[in-house]
Amino acid sequence: xxxxxxxxxxxxxxxxxxxxxxxxxxxxxxxxxxxxxxxxxxxxxxxxxxxxxxxxxxxxxxxxxxxxxxxxxxxxxxxxxxxxxxxxxxxxxxxxxxxxxxxxxxxxxxxxxxxxxxxxxxxxxxxxxxxxxxxxxxxxxxxxxxxxxxxxxxxxxxxxxxxxxxxxxxxxxxxxxxxxxxxxxxxxxxxxxxxxxxxxxxxxxxxxxxxxxxxxxxxxxxxxxxxxxxxxxxxxxxxxxxxxxxxxxxxxxxxxxxxxxxxxxxxxxxxxxxxxxxxxxxxx
Amino acid sequence: xxxxxxxxxxxxxxxxxxxxxxxxxxxxxxxxxxxxxxxxxxxxxxxxxxxxxxxxxxxxxxxxxxxxxxxxxxxxxxxxxxxxxxxxxxxxxxxxxxxxxxxxxxxxxxxxxxxxxxxxxxxxxxxxxxxxxxxxxxxxxxxxxxxxxxxxxxxxxxxxxxxxxxxxxxxxxxxxxxxxxxxxxxxxxxxxxxxxxxxxxxxxxxxxxxxxxxxxxxxxxxxxxxxxxxxxxxxxxxxxxxxxxxxxxxxxxxxxxxxxxxxxxxxxxxxxxxxxxxxxxxxxxxxxxxxxxxxxxxxxxxxxxxxxxxxxxxxxxxxxxxxxxxxxxxxxxxxxxxxxxxxxxxxxxxxxxxxxxxxxxxxxxxxxxxxxxxxxxxxxxxxxxxxxx
Numbered sequence: 001x002x003x004x005x006x007x008x009x010x011x012x013x014x015x016x017x018x019x020x021x022x023x024x025x026x027x028x029x030x031x032x033x034x035x036x037x038x039x040x041x042x043x044x045x046x047x048x049x050x051x052x053x054x055x056x057x058x059x060x061x062x063x064x065x066x067x068x069x070x071x072x073x074x075x076x077x078x079x080x081x082x083x084x085x086x087x088x089x090x091x092x093x094x095x096x097x098x099x100x101x102x103x104x105x106x107x108x109x110x111x112x113x114x115x116x117x118x119x120x121x122x123x124x125x126x127x128x129x130x131x132x133x134x135x136x137x138x139x140x141x142x143x144x145x146x147x148x149x150x151x152x153x154x155x156x157x158x159x160x161x162x163x164x165x166x167x168x169x170x171x172x173x174x175x176x177x178x179x180x181x182x183x184x185x186x187x188x189x190x191x192x193x194x195x196x197x198x199x200x201x202x203x204x205x206x207x208x209x210x211x212x213x214x215x216x217x218x219x220x221x222x223x224x225x226x227x228x229x230x231x232x233x234x235x236x237x238x239x240x241x242x243x244x245x246x247x248x249x250x251x252x253x254x255x256x257x258x259x260x261x262x263x264x265x266x267x268x269x270x271x272x273x274x275x276x277x278x279x280x281x282x283x284x
Numbered sequence: 285x286x287x288x289x290x291x292x293x294x295x296x297x298x299x300x301x302x303x304x305x306x307x308x309x310x311x312x313x314x315x316x317x318x319x320x321x322x323x324x325x326x327x328x329x330x331x332x333x334x335x336x337x338x339x340x341x342x343x344x345x346x347x348x349x350x351x352x353x354x355x356x357x358x359x360x361x362x363x364x365x366x367x368x369x370x371x372x373x374x375x376x377x378x379x380x381x382x383x384x385x386x387x388x389x390x391x392x393x394x395x396x397x398x399x400x401x402x403x404x405x406x407x408x409x410x411x412x413x414x415x416x417x418x419x420x421x422x423x424x425x426x427x428x429x430x431x432x433x434x435x436x437x438x439x440x441x442x443x444x445x446x447x448x449x450x451x452x453x454x455x456x457x458x459x460x461x462x463x464x465x466x467x468x469x470x471x472x473x474x475x476x477x478x479x480x481x482x483x484x485x486x487x488x489x490x491x492x493x494x495x496x497x498x499x500x501x502x503x504x505x506x507x508x509x510x511x512x513x514x515x516x517x518x519x520x521x522x523x524x525x526x527x528x529x530x531x532x533x534x535x536x537x538x539x540x541x542x543x544x545x546x547x548x549x550x551x552x553x554x555x556x557x558x559x560x561x562x563x564x565x566x567x568x569x570x571x572x573x574x575x576x577x578x579x580x581x582x583x584x585x586x587x588x589x590x591x592x593x594x595x596x597x598x599x600x601x602x603x604x605x606x607x608x609x610x611x612x613x614x615x616x617x618x619x620x621x622x623x624x625x626x627x628x629x630x631x632x633x634x635x636x637x638x639x640x641x642x643x644x645x646x647x648x649x650x651x652x653x654x655x656x657x658x659x660x661x662x663x664x665x666x667x668x669x670x671x672x673x
Binding site: 255 | 405406408409410411412413417418420421422423424426433434436481482483484485486487531532533534538
């Protein structure tokens with residue numbers, strides 16, 4: 001495995017011929033810990049996407065039950081064969097997703113030996129903030145954490161998930177349309193979303209909402225984050241969209257800044273986590 | 285075609301109202317009935333259209349039926365009209381059409397919202413429900429956020445700035461200070477309004493309207509029955525409405541609103557009135573940037589110079605220009621979502637009748653306009669009223 005540390009989707013990564021390691025950049029002492037909106041599912045997606053970007057063909061992957069298989073499939077097209085530690089005979093895929101005790105995942109071919117590497121570029125996280133944001137997520141993910149008004153159900157979320165996780169857009173009269181629409185001006189059904197937008201866009205406007213102004217879905221975490229930042233962006237192929245910033249850690253956007261995208265947690269209700277793309281400002 | 289007149293209009297005070305839904309509506313209806321020059325009885329009403337978002341869900345179903353039941357109109361044909369903050373603007377339009385169709389002679393249009401009987405935490409769940417929730421809420425947006433995106437882009441494209449918004453806020457508070465029905469009767473200095481805490485950058489507290497309780501009620505009559513109730517009706521000269529994408533990212537532009545543009549063009553055309561004829565305009569000001577954009581969309585300022593219009597202090601009552609929001613607008617008068625549209629009509633009715641508080645009476649007002657926006661511009665209803673038919 002190459003010892004060079006790559007920054008990928010806001011994470012630290014190291015890639016070999018048939019393997020890669022992806023981990024959070026945040027450290028609490030010697031321990032690698034999750035950032036404000038990451039988990040094993042978002043790390044796993046980043047790892048698979050890194051291998052895919054280097055030409056690896058991954059159809060399915062063996063994984064423990066700590067990841068959201070449906071989200072990984074919608075984001076990467078890779079089927080997750082979920083199993084427990086005791087059921088090794090159920091491992092049927094040629095690739096493994098291994099999860100460490102800290103915020104790190106390995107994706108590798110089943111017969112591949114992976115050497116762990118010491119990444120460069122780790123960042124120290126504030127201990128109190130880390131504890132608070134971890135507790136906030138625990139509270140947010142409880143089944144009894146429910147909406148008292150505005151509500152995006154799991155069904156509604158799933159309907160738009162392919163567009164939300166993969167930027168799938170509709171092609172019509174030479175234009176790409178995103179998010180997908182149902183019918184055109186003549187009343188005809190629109191074509192299926194089948195073309196992914198390029199994951200680069202330019203900020204056309206932005207705002208940072210104070211915690212008190214943020215939607216109720218973010219009411220537990222927004223005070224810890226000091227508010228939440230939303231950017232209004234235009235993709236190179238034309239469509240526009242609104243997105244939160246990754247981790248809300250680099251929240252000083254400017255009109256004209258270019259952004260790339262990474263999948264992160266958005267919020268949770270009724271023990272169901274809504275994942276989606278967030279923007280990361282491309283800094284020189 | 286039948287012409288339509290406003291024969292009466294009334295409202296509650298906006299704000300943290302001590303009364304519940306039924307009593308608030310009864311108060312607004314009573315004020316409307318009492319404003320009719322000759323005797324008016326509730327049981328004369330043929331149809332009623334009542335706008336409400338049903339904020340908080342207290343009476344989500346059959347809202348209009350329970351309100352009319354408790355205000356002497358039991359038995360008439362009623363329905364709730366919901367188009368977010370433009371609910372009663374559209375209720376007014378529907379009421380007008382009911383008369384123009386020939387199916388009704390006397391129709392009530394009204395609106396109501398009770399927003400301040402919810403805990404702060406529950407209230408947050410009901411704010412920002414009128415955008416494209418699936419995409420905008422998941423990006424962390426409620427309406428302060430969506431309008432902040434518009435404001436920052438307007439600054440970028442046209443060189444307007446936050447001071448322009450501060451001028452709008454100061455003017456509206458000055459106007460609303462004199463309005464006995466206003467939620468916030470407090471003048472603010474430029475310095476204070478400029479230094480409000482940030483709600484959604486670049487919008488501060490003084491750019492945002494309050495959440496208000498309130499109800500408003502307008503009584504319309506067909507031309508052939510008007511004289512039974514008044515010799516001095518206010519004529520509903522024109523009405524226009526439009527809609528647009530809910531989500532900002534689906535729109536052609538986020539520095540102008542196509543729904544209000546369509547609505548006002550339709551209203552001007554139907555009424556034969558030109559922009560320069562308007563003496564006063566009660567425009568939607570849920571956030572100061574909306575008024576800035578409205579001055580452009582309604583034709584009071586050219587495209588891109590809404591900021592300059594505000595910077596020059598234009599829109600102040602009795603300064604020789606169109607008076608914009610002499611009621612204080614949503615910023616000062618308040619914004620009880622479903623009640624706002626017909627509340628604007630109440631203001632214009634009283635201004636044209638010459639019955640508002642003397643300090644804020646527009647001199648020789650003959651023609652007034654209301655501009656009621658739903659959500660972040662997905663819906664809009666515009667009406668033009670005049671002393672002459």
